[in-house]
Amino acid sequence: MTATKAPTEPPAQQRTVRRPGDRIFAGSAKGSGIFILLVLAGVAVFLISEALPAITASSEDIPGGEGLAAYIGPLVLGTLLGAVLALLVATPLAVGIALYITYYAPRRIAAVLGYVIDLLAAIPSVVYGFWGLAVVAPKLVPFHQWAADTLGFIPFFAGPASTSGRTMFTVGLVLAVMILPIISAISREVFSQAPALHREAALALGATRWEMIKMAVLPYGKSGVIAGAMLGLGRALGETMAVAIILSGGAGATLNLISNSNPSTIASNIALSFPEATGLDINTLIASGLVLFLITLVVNMLARWVVNRRADFSGAN
Amino acid sequence: MSTETPLAPAGASTAAPTPGPVRTQRRLPRFAPAGLFLGGLVVGGLLSAVTGFSLVLAIIYGVVLGTLAVYVVSRSVEGRRKATDRLVTSLVTSAFGIAMVPLLSLVYTVLDRGLARLDGAFFTNSMYRVVGEGGGAYHAILGTVIITMLTALIAVPIGLLTAIYLVEYGTGRLKKAITFFVDVMTGIPSIVAGLFAFALFTLLFGNAIRLGLMGSVALAVLMIPVVVRSCEEVLKLVPNELREASYALGVPKWRTIVKVVLPTAIAGLGTGITLAVARVIGETAPLLITVGLITGTNLNPFDGRMATLPVYAYYQLTQPGTATQAFVDRAWTAALVLIILVMALNVVARLISHFFAPKTGR
Numbered sequence: 001m002t003a004t005k006a007p008t009e010p011p012a013q014q015r016t017v018r019r020p021g022d023r024i025f026a027g028s029a030k031g032s033g034i035f036i037l038l039v040l041a042g043v044a045v046f047l048i049s050e051a052l053p054a055i056t057a058s059s060e061d062i063p064g065g066e067g068l069a070a071y072i073g074p075l076v077l078g079t080l081l082g083a084v085l086a087l088l089v090a091t092p093l094a095v096g097i098a099l100y101i102t103y104y105a106p107r108r109i110a111a112v113l114g115y116v117i118d119l120l121a122a123i124p125s126v127v128y129g130f131w132g133l134a135v136v137a138p139k140l141v142p143f144h145q146w147a148a149d150t151l152g153f154i155p156f157f158a159g160p161a162s163t164s165g166r167t168m169f170t171v172g173l174v175l176a177v178m179i180l181p182i183i184s185a186i187s188r189e190v191f192s193q194a195p196a197l198h199r200e201a202a203l204a205l206g207a208t209r210w211e212m213i214k215m216a217v218l219p220y221g222k223s224g225v226i227a228g229a230m231l232g233l234g235r236a237l238g239e240t241m242a243v244a245i246i247l248s249g250g251a252g253a254t255l256n257l258i259s260n261s262n263p264s265t266i267a268s269n270i271a272l273s274f275p276e277a278t279g280l281d282i283n284t285l286i287a288s289g290l291v292l293f294l295i296t297l298v299v300n301m302l303a304r305w306v307v308n309r310r311a312d313f314s315g316a317n
Numbered sequence: 318m319s320t321e322t323p324l325a326p327a328g329a330s331t332a333a334p335t336p337g338p339v340r341t342q343r344r345l346p347r348f349a350p351a352g353l354f355l356g357g358l359v360v361g362g363l364l365s366a367v368t369g370f371s372l373v374l375a376i377i378y379g380v381v382l383g384t385l386a387v388y389v390v391s392r393s394v395e396g397r398r399k400a401t402d403r404l405v406t407s408l409v410t411s412a413f414g415i416a417m418v419p420l421l422s423l424v425y426t427v428l429d430r431g432l433a434r435l436d437g438a439f440f441t442n443s444m445y446r447v448v449g450e451g452g453g454a455y456h457a458i459l460g461t462v463i464i465t466m467l468t469a470l471i472a473v474p475i476g477l478l479t480a481i482y483l484v485e486y487g488t489g490r491l492k493k494a495i496t497f498f499v500d501v502m503t504g505i506p507s508i509v510a511g512l513f514a515f516a517l518f519t520l521l522f523g524n525a526i527r528l529g530l531m532g533s534v535a536l537a538v539l540m541i542p543v544v545v546r547s548c549e550e551v552l553k554l555v556p557n558e559l560r561e562a563s564y565a566l567g568v569p570k571w572r573t574i575v576k577v578v579l580p581t582a583i584a585g586l587g588t589g590i591t592l593a594v595a596r597v598i599g600e601t602a603p604l605l606i607t608v609g610l611i612t613g614t615n616l617n618p619f620d621g622r623m624a625t626l627p628v629y630a631y632y633q634l635t636q637p638g639t640a641t642q643a644f645v646d647r648a649w650t651a652a653l654v655l656i657i658l659v660m661a662l663n664v665v666a667r668l669i670s671h672f673f674a675p676k677t678g679r
Contacts, residue, residue, distance in 0.1 A: 025571035026486055032478035033487070033495045036541060040498050043509065043538070046516035096412025104409055113413070120420055122659050124599025126627045127652045130634060131423045134430070139373075177419045184416075208402035231504065238506020240602035241631065267508045267602065274606040278525075289512040293505070300504035304497060 043293065051287035054280060061280055072288045074253040078168070078263030079292065081255070082243065083236035085172030086179055091229045093176070094183035101184075102191045103213060114188065121181035129245030132174040137165030137246060144169065144258045155255050162260045166248040169257040171265075174242050179232035186231065190224025191217055223306055230303035234296045237267075244268035266292040343394055350387045350403060357383025380411055424656075431653030434646045439654075444612040444624075449640035454651050456614035457629035460529070461658075464608065464625060465598050467533040467618055468540055473590055475537075476544025483545070484552040485574055502542040510538040511603030518607075527609045529618025532625070535603035540593050547589025551582045584673035588666045595662035599655055601627035626655050 059067030101114050141163060148159030198216040207215060243249075249264030256262075264272075266288050274285055361379025365371060384407045392400035442453035479499070483492055514535035518526050555578050563573040579586070609622040610632055616623075630651035637644030 019569050019571075022569050022571045025574070026482075029478045029482035029486055030491075032475045033482045033491065035475060036479055036495060036502070036545070037498055039538060039541070040502055042517070043505065043513040046513055046520065047509070050512075050516040050519065093412050093415060096409045097416050100409045100413040104406060105413075116420070117416060119660075119663075120416070122595060122663055123423065124601065124627060124652075124655055124659060126599065126601040126631055127423070127427060127656060130630070130649065130652050131419075131426055133634075135422055135426050177416075180416055208398055210402040210405040211398065213405075234504040234506075238504075238508065240506070240508045241605075241627075244602075245631070245635065267506055270508050270512070271602050271605055275609065286512050286516060289509050293509045296504055296506055296509075297501065300501050303504075304500045308497075 047286060047290045047293060051283060051290045054283035054287040057280055057283075062284055063281055068284065068287060071284060072266070072291055074251075074263040075266045075269055075288055076291065076295075077253045078249060079237055079265040079267070079295070081257070081263070082168055082171045082175055082247075082265055083233055083239075085168070085257070086175035086236040087229060087233050089173060089176035090180045090183055090232060091225070094180050094228070094232075095187055095225055097180070097184045098187035098191050099213060099217075102188055103209065103217070114185075117181050117184055119181075120177065121185075124241075125178065125239060126241040126245070128174055128178055129242040132170060132242055132246040133166070136174055137167075137170045139165070140170050140173070141165045147258055156257045158256050159259060161258050162248075164248065164260070166246055167258050167260070168247065168249075168262045171243050171247050171262075172257070174246060175236045175239055178239060178242065179236050182235055183225070183228040183232040186228030187221060187225050190221040194220040223309070227303045227307040230299055230306065234299045234303065237296050237299065238292060239265075240267040240271045244271045344399075345391060345394055350391070353386040353390055354383035354407070357381075357386040380407075380414075384408070384411070427649065427653050427656060430646070430649035432650075434650035435653060439647070439650055443614045444629075445614070447612070448638050450643045452643075452647065454624075454626060454629055454647070454654065456611075457624040457626045457651065458654065459614065459616060460608075460623040461598065461626040463616060463618055464529050464532050464536070464604070464623065465594060467530065468536040468597055469590070469594055471533060471537040472540035472544055472593070476541045476593075477548050477586070477590075479541075479545045480548035480552055481574060481578075483549050485570070485578070499542045499545045502538075503546065505538065507535075507539055507600050508602040508606070510535045511606045513538060514603065514607050527607065527622045528620070529608055529615075529623040531607035532604045532623070533618065535607050536597045536600055539600065539603070540597045543593040543596055544590060547593065548582075548586055551585030551589060552578065554585065555581045584670050587669040587673060591662055591666035591669060595659050595666070598662065599627055599659055601631055604628050605631065626651055626658075630655065 054062065054068055057068075059065070059070075062068050062071050064071050097117060101110050101117070105113050141161075144161040144165060144167065147157045147169075148161035151157040152159055194217040198220070199212055202212040202216045203209075243265050244267075247262055247264065247268060248260060249262045249268065251261030251263060253263055254261060270285050270289055273281065277285055358376075358379035361377075361382045362375045364378050364382075365375040368374070384404065387407060388400050388404045391403045438451060439453040439455075440458065441455055442451065443456035444452045444454075445456075479495065483495060487495065514531045517534065518528065518531050559577050559581060560573055563577045564570070568576070604625045605628050608625060608628065610624050610628050611622045612624070614624075615621060630648050633644045633648035633651060
């Protein structure tokens, strides 16, 4: 227990012995980390290498016969249209849900309610597609008709209204449900981290609950909501099966949300065309996948940047 | 109740407010808002009954009217600020209510349509030489289990080791880069992961190849970042004192990690990995383009196409044969089984964290 000898060793600065076990373990841990970086780089490299034939091919050989840009352009539009619609619907709802769970629901059941909302994230996307096709689309047909009749002057609602409901509008709503749990989970987390002192100070000065939230919680949680919304956007952009099942797409570029002719989305177009594609078609589809990859990469990096920037000055750690 | 609000004689208080620093506020009786809201609901129900009854419209009218009633009455009695507060309360509560609608509707629909074929034959028959009634998803369920296990076999060691690197070893730029790109990787669309696996195997083995292993690789790309994130969070929670105690006894670092850190965190690791499996088990798109579908049973992920439950469900619904109803029924049952699988994994994850959590002794 007690050191009887005077220390004869040199000061502790000397490196400890590197045992082979340590070296192997540390090496494999580090190797795994580097491997992940390589995988991500590999995704880009392999996609590019398989997309190259389509990029260099003459424009007549691309499906549609007008070149790669003309093929991917409408798909990009469709992808953005559905995802942005989903985002516009989901964000206010998600913020409301997050506020409800953190500050309105009775303490005891709040955790359970949060878990229930998380269940929405656990449901596979193909099941959302089934549900959207069987339930949401038929239910929304009257709304499509109404929108075409009364809101027809807005380009988004220029008819003729679809009679099946398998439109970009329906897709946007289903996507909104799918990204709801993502946005609300992140919002919930930042809202619950709002400094208790600020909240109590607001209440002590006589603020109502809403005024307290407006003054102490929302300013603090703003960047978290933005980041959550962008992560949700990333998810909605890449969502495949739900869109592939619900949307009757394939028409050219149009902003019309409620008619039978919708632009398809990149992801759903790949899922629908890939199993039967051969030759250059495959390369073209992979090129469109590359575009999707780049779009989501940018959106996600922006989101992470917002999150990390917040972490720097929040003092939560 | 700390401050009693003296209820002034009705009508008198507005005429002559009490002088002094504290103004007494008039408040609605406790049950008034709920009562008003109910009143609004009833009126809404009547209103929709006039125009042809529909439950959805009745609820929408009712909630809007109820909220308005609460706002207007509260505004006239309690003032603007309190009324806004009540308005926001009902907005926020409605937001939660709205989110419940799709969840309930979805679960009800899948149960309603999926129970028809949830029988023994569904779990014991494949689709081999089935063109109409009968048949099942035996081959697809086994395929999903095999591919998911193979995925976990690839993703868990890599993810766990990376998490260990980030928590125990990592420093400086490499750590930052890995953390950032793991986060970015979480956002890779599943179809892109499928394309990656396809491109990789096409370059290695030539065109038109379909393997169960390709699906596993694609799913692993999606699963690794989830494993890393959750394991990292858990490993960070292991108290440093435990590590230091182990070092003080002369235990090498790697043995400290294996014998002290990992056992302490085992509950959280198990939960995280189970949830990661739950996330990939329902993925359809990458399997659609890498594994394809067959009607017979193929249990070898290194040889040819395999059937998986999500892809099976998708094709049953979208490409029904002549006996449409039989195909649609099977599709919904497959969706139901898929949801049950995911929910079961979620429950298992909770149970792991409940039963294997370290005893704190406090």
